[in-house]
Amino acid sequence: YQQSLMTYGRLPAVTRDGSRSVRISANIELVDEIDIAYSHGAEGIGLFRTEYLFLGRPDLPSEEEQFQAYRHVLEHHAPKPVTIRTLDIGGDKIAVSLDTPHETNPALGFRAIRLCLSRTDLFKTQLRAIYRAAVYGNCKLLIPMISCLPELFATKKLLETVKEELRSEGLSYGNDVKLGILVEVPSAVAIADLLAKEVDFFSIGTNDLIQYALAIDRVNEHVNYLYDTLHPAILRLIRQIVSAGQAGGIHVAMCGEMAGDPVNTPILLGLGLDELSMNALAIPLVKKLIRSISMDECRELTWQAFQMSDAREIHGFLESWIRKRF
Ligand code: PEP
Ligand code: MG
Numbered sequence: 001y002q003q004s005l006m007t008y009g010r011l012p013a014v015t016r017d018g019s020r021s022v023r024i025s026a027n028i029e030l031v032d033e034i035d036i037a038y039s040h041g042a043e044g045i046g047l048f049r050t051e052y053l054f055l056g057r058p059d060l061p062s063e064e065e066q067f068q069a070y071r072h073v074l075e076h077h078a079p080k081p082v083t084i085r086t087l088d089i090g091g092d093k094i095a096v097s098l099d100t101p102h103e104t105n106p107a108l109g110f111r112a113i114r115l116c117l118s119r120t121d122l123f124k125t126q127l128r129a130i131y132r133a134a135v136y137g138n139c140k141l142l143i144p145m146i147s148c149l150p151e152l153f154a155t156k157k158l159l160e161t162v163k164e165e166l167r168s169e170g171l172s173y174g175n176d177v178k179l180g181i182l183v184e185v186p187s188a189v190a191i192a193d194l195l196a197k198e199v200d201f202f203s204i205g206t207n208d209l210i211q212y213a214l215a216i217d218r219v220n221e222h223v224n225y226l227y228d229t230l231h232p233a234i235l236r237l238i239r240q241i242v243s244a245g246q247a248g249g250i251h252v253a254m255c256g257e258m259a260g261d262p263v264n265t266p267i268l269l270g271l272g273l274d275e276l277s278m279n280a281l282a283i284p285l286v287k288k289l290i291r292s293i294s295m296d297e298c299r300e301l302t303w304q305a306f307q308m309s310d311a312r313e314i315h316g317f318l319e320s321w322i323r324k325r326f
Contacts, residue, residue: 008291009041009284015269017294022268023275024283024290025081027255031069034076037280041287044080046203046277047142047255048073050087050126054095060122066129074137081138083180083203083253083277084130086123088112088144092219098122107217112145117154127162134174141177142203147185152198182255184208189237196248203277204241206256210234228311229258230318235267235306242272253277263318265289270302292325 013024025046026037037045053061053069074082089095090111098119103109116123130141141159146152159179166173183189184205196202206229211218213234216227228234238254245252253275258264260278262285268276269290278286301321308314 005284005288006040007284008288009039011041011287011291013043013287013290015290015293015295015298017296019295021295022273022290023253024287025083025253025275025277026280026283027277028073028280031072033280034073038076040280040283042080042280042283044138045073045077045082046253046275048082048084050085051089051093051095054087054089054097055093058097060097060125063125063129063132066126067132070130070133070139071136074133074139078137081140083140083142083255085142085144085182086113086126086130087116090115107211113143113151113155114145117151117158120158123158124162127159128166131162131166131173131177132171134177135172139174139177140180140201142180142182144182144205145185145208146181146183146195147187149191149194149198152181152195156198180251180253182208183241184212184256186213186237189213189241192241192244193247196244196250199250201251201253202241202245203275204238204252204254204256204273206234206238206254206258209237209256210258213237229261229264230305230311230314232306232309232311232314235271235314238271239306246272251275260286262286262289263315263322266293266298266301266321267305267318269293269295270298270300289322 013022014020023043025044026042027047028037028045029049030052053066070084090100091106100110143155178200180199180201180203182205183202188195207218210227214231216223242252251274254273255277259276260282265286305314305317
């Protein structure tokens with residue numbers, strides 16, 4: 001069964017009515033995972049988490065070490081896109097080398113882009129490595145935890161500085177790197193129309209978006225039972241992000257765990273996502289599903305799910321819809 005499923009990985013993600021509107025890509029956390037992504041049929045890397053380079057060691061990775069890692073992944077997948085996420089440290093991921101303060105509410109604290117904008121030495125080193133590596137493939141840059149426009153403007157300013165420095169040093173760098181943000185903080189959803197004017201793409205980080213929107217700590221076992229992917233609030237937030245992205249003419253991806261659960265595949269297509277990035281092991285089954293449904297059906301199912309007010313009801317509805325066809 002696993003073998004026959006694997007053959008779906010190699011087939012294109014085209015719906016029964018011929019739509020190729022959704023790209024299926026893989027999330028990776030280590031350079032070694034690129035082979036698994038490839039063999040399972042990833043059409044690119046939708047999320048390359050770079051934290052592993054910083055964790056479990058006393059020192060910081062040099063620009064050269066980072067450059068080699070990014071270059072390796074980019075070269076391996078070229079010309080397919082690789083979306084490199086800048087450092088998302090802090091919260092539940094602590095790097096000893098960074099000497100970050102102890103926090104009572106780390107999820108709401110000094111993490112990701114907040115930390116990077118205050119430690120520009122660290123951020124610039126990573127950006128230099130990414131831009132230099134971008135010469136070797138199709139590189140996209142993804143910024144985590146953006147919650148307001150000033151953070152994005154400060155980031156863009158830093159990107160320009162980095163490119164200028166590389167230029168003046170005579171080093172070559174990618175000059176067609178698309179810039180995107182993770183939409184994973186509710187305030188970013190509320191201003192998605194404004195953010196869409198400033199970036200080339202959105203990627204929806206449902207793991208954090210659900211935690212922040214529902215006020216449920218994603219690593220707290222006592223409240224886990226409330227962590228509901230299909231909460232009507234979450235579906236509405238996703239709809240809002242997609243329509244702001246479409247109005248702004250930009251690509252909208254999803255890279256949280258929600259994207260790889262096959263129960264969600266039809267509704268995510270119906271909502272109009274352009275890309276689903278997931279654990280590579282989930283790709284063959286998701287592609288198989290996509291190849292057996294039509295966009296019209298997905299839109300109809302989505303409309304029906306939006307009439308429902310309860311997450312369990314929506315989940316039951318999606319599950320039985322899929323079970324009826326397989
Ligand atoms: C997310 O928040 O959905 C996400 C993709 O990033 P992470 O799980 O690394 O926070
Ligand atoms: Mg996140």
